Every structure is written in C-alpha cells, then in structure tokens.
Amino acid sequence: MSAFTEKTVQKNYIYRGKIVNLRCDDAELPDGRPCKREIVEHPGGACVLCVRDGNVALVRQFRYAYGEELLEIPAGKLERGEDPMLAAMRELREETGLCARSLRPLTVFYPTPGYSDEKIYLYEAVDVSEGDGQHLDVDEFLRVEYYPVDEAIAMIGRGEIRDGKTIAALLLYQLNY
Amino acid sequence: MSAFTEKTVQKNYIYRGKIVNLRCDDAELPDGRPCKREIVEHPGGACVLCVRDGNVALVRQFRYAYGEELLEIPAGKLERGEDPMLAAMRELREETGLCARSLRPLTVFYPTPGYSDEKIYLYEAVDVSEGDGQHLDVDEFLRVEYYPVDEAIAMIGRGEIRDGKTIAALLLYQLNY
Numbered sequence: 001m002s003a004f005t006e007k008t009v010q011k012n013y014i015y016r017g018k019i020v021n022l023r024c025d026d027a028e029l030p031d032g033r034p035c036k037r038e039i040v041e042h043p044g045g046a047c048v049l050c051v052r053d054g055n056v057a058l059v060r061q062f063r064y065a066y067g068e069e070l071l072e073i074p075a076g077k078l079e080r081g082e083d084p085m086l087a088a089m090r091e092l093r094e095e096t097g098l099c100a101r102s103l104r105p106l107t108v109f110y111p112t113p114g115y116s117d118e119k120i121y122l123y124e125a126v127d128v129s130e131g132d133g134q135h136l137d138v139d140e141f142l143r144v145e146y147y148p149v150d151e152a153i154a155m156i157g158r159g160e161i162r163d164g165k166t167i168a169a170l171l172l173y174q175l176n177y
Numbered sequence: 178m179s180a181f182t183e184k185t186v187q188k189n190y191i192y193r194g195k196i197v198n199l200r201c202d203d204a205e206l207p208d209g210r211p212c213k214r215e216i217v218e219h220p221g222g223a224c225v226l227c228v229r230d231g232n233v234a235l236v237r238q239f240r241y242a243y244g245e246e247l248l249e250i251p252a253g254k255l256e257r258g259e260d261p262m263l264a265a266m267r268e269l270r271e272e273t274g275l276c277a278r279s280l281r282p283l284t285v286f287y288p289t290p291g292y293s294d295e296k297i298y299l300y301e302a303v304d305v306s307e308g309d310g311q312h313l314d315v316d317e318f319l320r321v322e323y324y325p326v327d328e329a330i331a332m333i334g335r336g337e338i339r340d341g342k343t344i345a346a347l348l349l350y351q352l353n354y
Contacts, residue, residue, distance in 0.1 A: 004239035062181035111288040171348035
C-alpha cells in the first residue's frame with residue numbers, strides 16, 4: 001500500500017441517475033484524519049478515431065453543459081459491463097454510418113481524476129467502409145463532418161476543437177502512436 | 178441559433194458541494210420534445226506543463242475516485258472568478274516549489290462534455306527557477322517526480338501516464354505546439 005492511500009470509511013450515495021451517480025464519501029487521509037470525497041460515478045466511455053483517405057470523421061453536436069456545439073470523435077457511454085471495443089464499434093456505426101473491420105486500442109485515459117471515476121477507452125478504426133447510414137438514439141441530434149487530419153490538428157490550436165478525448169486522439173495519431 | 182440547440186426549461190439542483198454541484202435539468206430537445214440533462218457543475222481547472230532542462234515535473238498523488246496513484250502535471254481547481262493563469266502559477270508553486278517567470282497558454286479544453294461544464298486551462302511554464310519549496314493544502318499528499326520528456330511520452334504508450342490533461346499537455350509540447 002502506498003504512503004498516500006486514502007481509505008473509504010463509508011460510501012454515501014446522494015443521487016443515482018441515468019448517466020452519473022454522485023457520492024459524498026466519508027474517507028480517511030494518509031495521516032488518519034477524516035475527510036470528505038465527492039465522487040461522480042460514470043460507467044466509462046468508448047471512442048473511435050476514424051481516418052479514411054486522410055480525413056477524420058468528427059461529429060458535431062450540441063453539448064448542453066456548455067451551451068455550445070462541439071466537434072468530437074464518435075463516442076458513447078458504456079452500458080454496465082459492456083466490452084469497450086464493442087461499444088466503440090457500435091458508436092462509430094450508429095453516429096457516422098461507417099463500419100470498421102477492426103479497432104486498434106490507442107490508450108485508456110482518465111479525463112477528470114479529481115472527482116470522477118470515468119475511464120475513456122480510445123480506439124483507432126482499421127479498414128473503414130461505408131455502412132448503412134446513421135442510427136441515432138431518439139435524443140441524439142448530430143452531423144458528421146470530415147476534415148483532413150492536418151486541418152483538424154490546426155483546429156486544436158485555433159480552439160475550434162476543444163473536446164479532450166478528440167484532442168488526445170488526434171495528437172496520438174499525429175505522433176504515429 | 179443552431180438546429181441542434183437544446184433549451185433549458187428549468188434548472189434543478191440536487192447537490193451543492195465543495196468541488197462539484199449536481200443538477201438534473203428539465204430541458205427541451207431540438208424537436209421540442211422534453212428531456213432530462215444531468216449536469217455536474219465544476220468551477221474549472223488550471224494546469225501547467227513545466228519542463229526544465231528537458232525534464233517534466235509530474236506530481237504523484239493518490240486519486241480516491243480510482244483508488245490508484247496517478248502521475249499528473251501540477252493542477253488545481255479554480256476559485257470562483259479566479260484568473261486561470263494565476264491559479265496555474267499558484268498550483269505550480271504550491272505543489273512543486275518551482276517558480277515560472279511567465280506562463281504561455283497552450284489550450285483550453287473540455288474533459289467530459291457529456292455531463293460536466295468543466296473547462297481546463299493548460300499552460301506551459303517559461304523560465305523556471307527553484308522557489309521556496311512545496312506549500313500543500315492540509316489534505317494534499319503528493320510527491321514531485323521528474324522525467325525526461327521522451328520518457329514521459331513513452332509512459333503514455335505503456336499506460337503509466339493515464340491522466341487526460343497530462344497526456345494532452347505532453348503531446349502538444351512534443352508536437353511543438
């Protein structure tokens with residue numbers, strides 16, 4: 001056990017929702033003093049960098065939390081217990097209509113470790129072909145746009161791509177990771 | 178107004194905490210149908226990529242949400258209304274003891290746009306010098322470690338660096354952004 005470990009004394013659920021749960025736990029600092037820890041529980045997300053003929057598929061959608069439209073790689077929340085790779089394959093197909101022969105894992109990262117337990121599984125689509133069109137959830141409204149990878153990288157610098165997972169995916173790809 | 182805009186009908190606060198607030202809003206989809214939107218409010222974060230003599234300063238700390246130690250660039254939550262650059266400067270000094278003559282903005286990104294309004298302001302430290310040692314909050318337990326930038330980039334590939342803002346910062350730096 002590390003010298004920095006904090007122990008859970010009691011998990012206290014405040015809210016159980018559709019996307020997130022919220023806890024405010026009683027915990028113990030490494031020196032034994034009590035503390036509170038606010039934790040957002042999230043089942044995790046899966047996303048796909050899909051580059052075809054040098055163009056990356058980005059999804060433009062309104063994000064309620066910011067009141068803005070964002071450009072993001074296709075992504076979605078995991079169902080509890082779902083294989084992240086299958087989820088990524090499904091989201092690619094549903095949001096863009098594209099099909100990948102396989103997905104290559106790029107990385108798994110933690111978007112907001114200070115208060116959330118979400119893990120994001122990032123894949124690259126291999127051998128992409130046209131599928132049979134979008135299949136959106138009833139509350140999804142989005143548009144697929146294609147950008148040359150170099151242009152998308154430049155859009156990060158201009159603040160036109162602001163989504164963290166999309167930035168990580170594009171930069172990993174550009175570095176030939 | 179975009180064709181994808183969702184309207185707020187009513188904001189409903191479920192929890193107001195120290196780090197986050199939680200709302201479950203009544204909202205309206207672009208086609209006029211009602212929907213719920215679970216939103217985590219967060220005041221935003223500021224973080225600093227600090228490279229000195231080719232070595233990047235990373236902070237090792239236990240993250241309660243994951244029950245793991247993570248390596249991250251120095252970072253902290255904004256106080257309400259605080260200038261992100263001043264917050265980044267403060268966190269660098271408090272967590273590492275290092276001082277920067279100035280900070281260069283790298284980017285602003287959105288770590289989890291599906292359910293949180295957090296914005297992360299990312300800076301690069303310029304002209305770094307030794308300060309007067311760490312000044313940690315009473316509930317902060319962490320250790321500063323230095324890694325050659327190339328080694329840190331390799332650690333992303335090996336899953337030894339998993340924090341999203343740290344991955345984004347290192348890759349932006351490596352691409353000479």
